[in-house]
Amino acid sequence: MLLQQRLSPFDWKSFVRRYALTLGILALIVAVQTLLLFFSIKLSFTIPIIVGLVAAGWYGGRGPGIFLAFLIALISASSTPPAPGTTQSEWLFAQISNFALMIFIVFVISERKLLGSKAREAGERYEKLFQNNPFPMWIYDLETLRFLAVNEAATVVYGYSSDEFLKMTVKDIRPEEEIPALLDDLGKTDPQATQGPALWKHRRRDGAVIDVEITSDGLLYEGRSARRVLANDVTERLRAEKELRDSETQFRTLAETASDAIITIDESGSMSFANAGAARMFGYSEIEMIGQNVTMLMPEQKRGQHHDGFSRFLKTGQRNISWKSVELPGRHKNGSEIQLELSFAEYNKDGKRCFTSVIRDITERKKAEESLARSAAIIASSDDAIIGETLEGIINSWNPGAERIFGYSAAEAIGKNLLMLCPPERASEEGEILSKIARGEYVNNVETVRVCKDGTFVDVSVTLSPISDSNGKIIGASKIARDITESKRVKDELQRLNAELEQRVVERTIELQSVNRELESFSYSVSHDLRAPLRAMDGFSLALVEDYGGRLDDAGKNFLNRIRIASQQMSRLIDDLLSLSRVTRSEIRHAEVDLSSITKEIVERLGEVQPRKGSVFDVQDDIKVYGDERLLRIALENLLNNAWKFTSKTDKPQISFKRVSKNNGNSIYCVSDNGAGFDMKYADKLFGAFQRLHSTNEFDGTGIGLATVQRIINRHGGRIWAEGEVGKGAAFYFTI
């Protein structure tokens, strides 16, 4: 088709028509000539020929016109013989000049025709351009401001018909408030200048104001000074732009004020946007974050994982975390870890992929969840019944403990009234408890009886605390009921056993007291009665010597002397035994005791009673213990008396009392001497009553002193032991 059109520019129909027209005109001319000849109208042949030529040149164009002129010239030459008196050449000349004249006419006419049609085409084109322009256009008179022409688009956009427009001025399509600006603008404008584009507000027929971008230029229209205006309705575009701006502002504000962190990263992972929430959450300022890699906000051990996952996603699009919501740890600037919940979105910006994440700090929520889970676990695992109830006594929660104790399952219990657990005679209790709760009081460990599903009774200890809603209004109670059947039984049993024990203690005490009394009276008898015969033996022996000495020989006197010594020895034994028994029986009264000063007193008295030269005493100061002063004094007296006694045959006697060391926090005290000492073989015999390692001849004694010391130390919870070597001395160690 296209090819055909291009190859066939020649319009056959027009060609035929135009030549046919030429032939018709010729026929017409011939006919007119013939008619003129026929009617003998004396009219020049010239006029029809000229008319014919003009018509052919106008309507047929140049070709047909020349063709007609040629035909006419042929006819004329053939039908017109040379006029008389003229030569052949004159005729020929006349014929040729006629022909030339005709050709000239044709040329002039066809050229004129051609020019006219070109001008018309240009006008039409312009008209089309104006009319069919998609933008509203109009021309208005600069003086009257009246519309001179409007195009189709203007009628569509403004809602006025073309006729209506032509009755209006340009002021009529302006909102009132724009008119002064318009007039002002018109006054300043050079009528010929091209203006715009400039933004104006126009009013449509329906009153709506639109934004238009106006471009105008000056022209002469139908002889009048006018302006041609092209209006571009940009209302939509401006609205869209504004919406975009608004939306941008809105989202920026949203991002800035959001408590969540919002962070955008590019493909390299570096942050291109971080909001104030992000700064708050991670502790970095926005400036510190922008441009940095987002891994700075992750715990170190998670960074590699992020890197791998992110690069895999960039390559393959494979996501291994949910983009809707994923919980990951983050890292605060101060190094602490924060629990985060993240969601992601991807978008394109200038051809580059960007990823935005909205991040929420769920550390607190996590904690709350954990604590809630713990509480729930505690409640679930509790042996106690934990029951929630409304102020009306309706059960609204029921843990497994409650099921175990009362037998009802949660499904059976929830929604029921707590009265179902009350034995009828205790029905009023619940009401009282609930009214206490309603007043905000707590109910602690009230022991009562409840009835189980199977009708059995259970002893429970009930504790209730009020539950408030977020406004502080009491809406119910949490009740903890402990099954105390067993503990009650145990308690009763314990009480019974305690009572038994107390009874037994009383009995035993009475027994002990009577034994003690017996012992006391025994000691009393010993002290009193055993000594009387000894005194008699001694006294009468002496009386014998004194009164009858003259009749006794030395042997006899010796015997009497032995009787006296024996009785005195026995008296000492009795004394020591009594002392030992007193030490055992007497009550211990604890107080701080200064062993050092007691030792010094004893040593001083020893020096007075049995003075000896060259003895060295070494007593450490400030040895203080907590114990019974009277008993400890007896112990030290015994130990120091021993030391004194067994150093009586030593050259340079040395006796010392000191604290030697601390053993497991217990001090060890030591009384030592450089006296006769003892063989360690017999160390275990030292502390037995009546045990002696030396004969009375060597060193006087009853063998009860160390037994007494041991009793005293033992009664203080301490321990005593001895170390010694024959001839080198002895050391007695004790703890208290």
Add this chain to the structure above:
Amino acid sequence: MKWVRAPLFISRFNYMDGKTILVVEDNPDDEALMLRALRKNGIANEIVVAHDGVEALDYLFGEGQYAGRDAEEVPELVLLDLKLPKVDGLDVLRRLRDDDRTKYVPVVVLTTSSEQRDIVESYHLGANSYVTKPVDFVEFMEATRQLGTYWLLLNRSVNVA
């Protein structure tokens, strides 16, 4: 302790005075030794021996076998054993102190007991002195001598009569 020999004039002084010493002692051996010690120390006062608490009280208040004795005639010194048949020494002491006539008689508890509670109780009931009888007769003699010196010679008692 210094050995001091008994001055002879004590006996003369006491003899002249003629006041009585009441010895309350149930053990005949102790009684004999006591008397021996007193005599050996030259104490020549009249010595009355009561062998139990009842006898002692009878003597002091002129009752029983001592009915008719003038109870106003109080002894110069009472040497009182504690462990006595019938009425024990502490009871005798209590009765003695309860009575106006004998309230101020010097009473020396002379006993074998060295029990703390006996000592405390004796003083509590108003004993003037508490002496443990030594087994060694030499010591006993010395104790008796010193008691005599102090109570019969140095000490001045309330003269109730």
